[in-house]
Amino acid sequence: xxxFVYMTRCDGCGQCVDICPSDIMHIDKSLRRAYxxxxxxxxxxxxxxxxxxxxxxxxxxxxxxxxxxxSVRVHRDEEKGVIAWRIKFRxxxxxMDLLAPITTKPWGQEIPQLADVAAPSDEMxxxxxxxxxxxxVRLDDGGLHTLESNGLKLKEGVYY
Amino acid sequence: xxxxxxxxxxxxxxxxxxxxxxxxxxFEARYWGKDKKIVIAEKANIDRSGAVAQGxxxxxxxxxxxxGENNPEDHVRYARMDLMGMVREDLAFDMARHxxxxxxxxxxxGLPLMRNPExxxxxxxxxxxxxxHGESYxxxxxxxxKKSADKVFNxxxxxxxxxxxxxxxxxxxxxxxxxxxxxYHVFKAKTVIVGAGGASNIFKPRSVGEGAGRVWYAPWSSGxxxxxxxxxxxxxxxxENRIVLARFKDGYGPVGAYFLHLKTxxxxxxxxxxxxKWFPALTEMVGKAYLDTEGQHLSHKPIPTCLRNHAxxxxxxxxxxxxxxxxxxxxxxxxxEEIGWHNFLxxxxxxxxxxxxxxxxxxxxxxELTTSEPYVMGSHATGCGxxxxxxxxxxxxxxxxxxxxxxxxxxxxxxxxxxxxxxxAFSSGSFTxxxxxxKAACKYIDDxxxxxxxxxxxxxxxxxxxxxxxxxxxxxxxNEIVAGTVNPNYINPRQGLDRLQKLMDEYCGGFGVNYMTNxxxxxxxxxxxxxxGEDLEKVAAEDIHELLRAWELKHRFLTSESVFQHTLFRxxxxxxxxxxxxDAMKLDDENWHVLTVSRRDPKTGEYTMEKAPLYHLVGxxxx
Numbered sequence: 001x002x003x004f005v006y007m008t009r010c011d012g013c014g015q016c017v018d019i020c021p022s023d024i025m026h027i028d029k030s031l032r033r034a035y036x037x038x039x040x041x042x043x044x045x046x047x048x049x050x051x052x053x054x055x056x057x058x059x060x061x062x063x064x065x066x067x068x069x070x071s072v073r074v075h076r077d078e079e080k081g082v083i084a085w086r087i088k089f090r091x092x093x094x095x096m097d098l099l100a101p102i103t104t105k106p107w108g109q110e111i112p113q114l115a116d117v118a119a120p121s122d123e124m125x126x127x128x129x130x131x132x133x134x135x136x137v138r139l140d141d142g143g144l145h146t147l148e149s150n151g152l153k154l155k156e157g158v159y160y
Numbered sequence: 161x162x163x164x165x166x167x168x169x170x171x172x173x174x175x176x177x178x179x180x181x182x183x184x185x186x187f188e189a190r191y192w193g194k195d196k197k198i199v200i201a202e203k204a205n206i207d208r209s210g211a212v213a214q215g216x217x218x219x220x221x222x223x224x225x226x227x228g229e230n231n232p233e234d235h236v237r238y239a240r241m242d243l244m245g246m247v248r249e250d251l252a253f254d255m256a257r258h259x260x261x262x263x264x265x266x267x268x269x270g271l272p273l274m275r276n277p278e279x280x281x282x283x284x285x286x287x288x289x290x291x292x293h294g295e296s297y298x299x300x301x302x303x304x305x306k307k308s309a310d311k312v313f314n315x316x317x318x319x320x321x322x323x324x325x326x327x328x329x330x331x332x333x334x335x336x337x338x339x340x341x342x343x344y345h346v347f348k349a350k351t352v353i354v355g356a357g358g359a360s361n362i363f364k365p366r367s368v369g370e371g372a373g374r375v376w377y378a379p380w381s382s383g384x385x386x387x388x389x390x391x392x393x394x395x396x397x398x399x400e401n402r403i404v405l406a407r408f409k410d411g412y413g414p415v416g417a418y419f420l421h422l423k424t425x426x427x428x429x430x431x432x433x434x435x436x437k438w439f440p441a442l443t444e445m446v447g448k449a450y451l452d453t454e455g456q457h458l459s460h461k462p463i464p465t466c467l468r469n470h471a472x473x474x475x476x477x478x479x480x481x482x483x484x485x486x487x488x489x490x491x492x493x494x495x496x497e498e499i500g501w502h503n504f505l506x507x508x509x510x511x512x513x514x515x516x517x518x519x520x521x522x523x524x525x526x527x528e529l530t531t532s533e534p535y536v537m538g539s540h541a542t543g544c545g546x547x548x549x550x551x552x553x554x555x556x557x558x559x560x561x562x563x564x565x566x567x568x569x570x571x572x573x574x575x576x577x578x579x580x581x582x583x584x585a586f587s588s589g590s591f592t593x594x595x596x597x598x599k600a601a602c603k604y605i606d607d608x609x610x611x612x613x614x615x616x617x618x619x620x621x622x623x624x625x626x627x628x629x630x631x632x633x634x635x636x637x638x639n640e641i642v643a644g645t646v647n648p649n650y651i652n653p654r655q656g657l658d659r660l661q662k663l664m665d666e667y668c669g670g671f672g673v674n675y676m677t678n679x680x681x682x683x684x685x686x687x688x689x690x691x692x693g694e695d696l697e698k699v700a701a702e703d704i705h706e707l708l709r710a711w712e713l714k715h716r717f718l719t720s721e722s723v724f725q726h727t728l729f730r731x732x733x734x735x736x737x738x739x740x741x742x743d744a745m746k747l748d749d750e751n752w753h754v755l756t757v758s759r760r761d762p763k764t765g766e767y768t769m770e771k772a773p774l775y776h777l778v779g780x781x782x783x
Contacts, residue, residue: 002370021204021213022373022380023315023339023708037705040372041379044510045214059509061517062371065410070516072509076295081270083295085505087512091519100502102296105270108303114190115308125603128254128553130595131191136261138226145225145232145257146553147777152233154250154556154775 002039002062003048009056010034016048016057025057050076050083078107163337165624167346168311172196172610173601174349175309175594176318176334177203177384179210180298180587181539181576182355183305184262184594185601189353190308192602198309201316201336201347203356203708204380206302210357211378212587216294217417217506218285219273220586222263223256227281232256233778235288239584240776242464242541244450244734244747246398246755248581249777250550250559255585259592263290266588271300286420288584295506301591315339318384319627319711321352321392321572326614329393330570333615335623342704344624350610351571351601355594358537358544358577359383359719361657363402364665364672365533367410374510376405376412377535380712385545385578386536387715390722393762395547395568397580397755397772399719400726402534403465403542404675404738406472408485409528413511415485417503422490426472426529428480435463438471445736446747449780465541469737472531473674483529487522497523533671534739536719538577539590542738544723545580547757547772548573551596556775563604565597568759571610573597581755630710634700650700653709656692657716663688664720668727669739678743682728689721693765718760722767726756729769 003025005016010033016025017034024038025048034057036042049057061070069090076083085098114131127144134143147153173189175182178200189198202209223230235256240247267273272293274283282290306312318336325332333349360377373379390396407415418424428434439453451467472483491497500522504512514520520527538545546567550559565573575597576590585593604610630653637649645652651659664670667685669677677685696717701707732748733741754771761768 002373019205019208021209021378023204023705026705039370042373043214043379044374044513045208045378046509047208047213059513061510061513062367062369062374062410064367064369064371066514066517068517070513072513072516074505074509083505085512087501087516089516089519089521093519094516094521096501098498098501098505100295100506101272101293103270103300104272107270108307111269111300111304111307113307114187115194117191119194120192125192128551130258130261130599131188132265133258133261136264137258138260139264140226145253147253150231150233152253152777154554154777156556156773156775 002042002044003036003057003059005034006056006058007033009054011054013053015051015053019047019051021045021047046074049074076102163628164343165346166343167348168199169348170197171199171333171347171349172351172605173198173598174333174347174352175200176352176354176388177356178206178305179355179357179576180212180301180590181578181594182353183301184591185353185355185575185598186305187308188595189598189602192599193605196602196605199347199349200305200309200312201318201334201345202312202314203317205314206305206312207299210298211381212298213378214509215506216292216297216587217503218289218291219263219588220289220416221259221584221589222282222288222290223260224281225260230287234782235584237778237780237782238288241461243543243583244446244464244466245753245774246401246734247543247583248550248559248755249775250555251548251579251582253777254551254554254564254596255582255589255592258596259588262592262595263588266300269300269304271297285417289416289420291421293506297587313345316345317708317711318356318388320623321388322348322615322619323392324613325616325619326612330613331392331572332613335620335627337627337707339704339708344627346620348615350605350613351573353573353575353594353597353601354385354388354578355575356384356388356578357381358385358535359716360535362536362660362664362716362720363533363670364661366530366671371410374410374412376407376532377537381537382712382715383536383719384712384715385574386719386722389546389567389572389574389578390718390760391762392569392572393759394572395757395759396722397545397547397757398543398726399536399722399758400730400756401542401544401735402536402723402738403540404469404534405532406469406529407532408511409530411508411511411514412532413504413508418485418487418500422496422500424485424487424490426483426485428475429482430480434475434480435468435471438474442467442470442736445733445745447749450747466735466737469531473737477674484526485529486526488524488526491523531671534669534675536723538580538582539585541583543581543583545578545582546574548579558773559775564600565593566600566604571604573601630699630701630707633698634702637700650698651695652700653706653713656696656699656713659692660713660717660720663692668724675739676742677727677739678741679728682724686724686728689724693717722758722760725758725767725769729756
């Protein structure tokens with residue numbers, strides 16, 4: 001389902017160009033609007049569709065196996081933290097609205113700035129622990145699993 | 161050449177490729193290296209790059225030790241069983257004991273994990289999988305990486321690693337070009353963590369034309385994890401262990417939630433259960449230790465992924481295809497129906513598009529399944545990747561050389577698809593591996609192992625010439641013809657990719673030959689690969705975008721060559737359903753209960769192969 005761009009809705013802002021993971025949304029130099037330059041490298045990931053501020057980008061199923069006449073549209077709202085989908089079948093018999101959360105917190109605020117947290121002790125550096133461990137492994141006072149704590153031993157080439 | 165050379169110097173930790181592995185590495189590196197210079201080079205935009213760009217509806221690797229669900233060794237046992245014994249159990253144990261701490265942080269950062277309303281624990285899809293609303297999984301972890309990194313260079317296609325000229329076999333950074341400006345970027349670094357991806361599109365895909373992009377793994381996963389490391393002379397392991405996926409036909413929509421949560425099941429065209437009848441013969445092929453249907457039934461052990469594929473493939477070959485997923489029962493429940501659709505919208509929108517286009521309503525019609533073309537990657541039910549050191553407190557001497565997740569090249573680390581022998585890491589495990597490699601990389605630097613690196617301007621200039629050569633080839637060759645793409649002196653990247661895919665399919669066990677190969681076919685294939693390699697010296701790029709495709713192709717080529725060499729080396733059929741060696745159709749534990757390890761000599765291009773011992777840390781039965 002490669003993406004395509006509606007001529008009358010695109011204003012050439014380039015948000016899709018900026019986000020496309022496959023580098024296939026480019027600006028047409030004479031029309032100054034975006035288009036998909038390489039449909040057979042499109043994963044239908046919808047990153048550009050979600051990023052377009054004008055809903056100018058849509059998807060038409062891959063010509064080699066998807067018939068015409070369907071629609072899967074999306075609106076992603078970072079502030080409200082939700083994504084809304086609408087799926088319409090070719091035969092018109094199914095028309096679904098689906099809503100899902102995309103985050104439970106305001107964007108980025110709960111992610112720690114690790115430059116500002118206390119530096120690890122030498123003891124921690126020499127241990128197998130990572131940041132926030134051992135606490136975050138089980139969210140209790142338990143330690144990290146080791147071979148010893150779990151009663152394990154590595155044996156060479158054993159056929160169990 | 162008009163393109164500028166932009167040098168980023170004095171980097172401590174360079175993260176090459178920032179999917180889940182790379183973001184984990186960049187994030188964690190800041191904690192252990194407060195004053196270190198951490199730089200990310202990413203081929204796309206970090207907010208939507210890598211295999212998780214469009215989101216995920218599940219985290220497939222979560223122990224749940226907090227809820228008393230599993231211990232790390234249980235996961236090792238599971239991964240080993242699923243991979244027919246071939247796992248680096250030290251690495252797998254290490255990943256599993258840390259992975260929950262990553263998942264708990266994701267929840268704190270805002271990733272919506274579903275909860276079981278009765279128990280309060282996470283909603284389980286299966287024993288290892290938890291369900292999430294993960295549309296924004298990648299933007300969320302990208303945020304964490306951006307907070308930790310000094311600089312993020314988006315749109316840099318990293319083509320090569322730089323090597324130290326003072327000390328043999330030590331990494332010194334990486335080079336590449338900006339796919340928009342065309343500028344040449346040089347990153348001089350004490351350590352490099354390769355977080356780049358595995359390989360889609362190296363075997364001929366089932367889809368043709370436009371649909372060639374609807375591959376199971378992302379089309380931008382160009383095998384760069386392997387291309388970069390192989391080219392630098394890093395040892396690789398288990399590269400023969402490609403994966404074939406049983407998925408919804410054409411759209412390759414995921415089946416995990418359908419099987420595990422929605423309790424759908426498969427049947428042949430006559431509406432019959434077909435798997436079990438193939439098992440007795442399969443037990444003869446692989447031995448009772450790997451498939452003991454009766455015992456397995458009693459112990460509720462899952463059947464390995466490849467063996468279920470085998471039953472699927474065999475049933476279709478017997479003329480009783482297509483295989484259907486029986487959804488009509490589960491989808492009568494409106495709640496389950498909604499989950500079925502959300503599952504696609506959250507991670508494979510294309511499958512929803514396809515069903516809308518073909519009027520397939522799974523409530524009234526059981527959709528078709530198919531087995532995909534093979535893929536080479538290291539974080540799903542397969543363990544391709546670099547031969548890496550394990551952690552000090554777990555690994556035996558053969559598996560330990562100082563720094564966790566360091567490859568056989570000093571200062572070169574891996575995460576996610578890049579690390580071999582660690583299947584079933586998935587997104588959370590890849591992120592965790594990134595964290596582990598970041599801590600180890602900081603220690604490597606603190607131990608003074610990255611001092612005195614020398615990179616001559618000759619090395620930098622030579623690479624620059626090499627990188628832009630396809631543009632030059634085009635300019636010169638294009639003038640000889642009137643118009644079009646047919647030229648006697650060059651091929652374009654698409655033509656090269658088509659040739660590679662056909663070759664891999666026909667000689668290395670693609671879907672077109674029912675995943676079958678043998679010694680003779682592999683030998684012929686390798687000869688043809690050698691010539692393709694020569695022709696790739698003449699790959700031509702019309703513009704910078706095509707130059708990107710040219711270098712992706714070169715990485716895919718190096719990956720494929722390694723897959724050929726490994727497949728040739730392992731003279732047995734270890735994973736029926738992934739591929740078959742027609743000249744050795746049985747699993748052979750006497751000779752091949754080992755990991756395969758290869759090295760490509762960067763100077764000569766010659767391969768050397770060796771066997772490495774397998775160490776086991778758990779028995780088959782749960783305590």
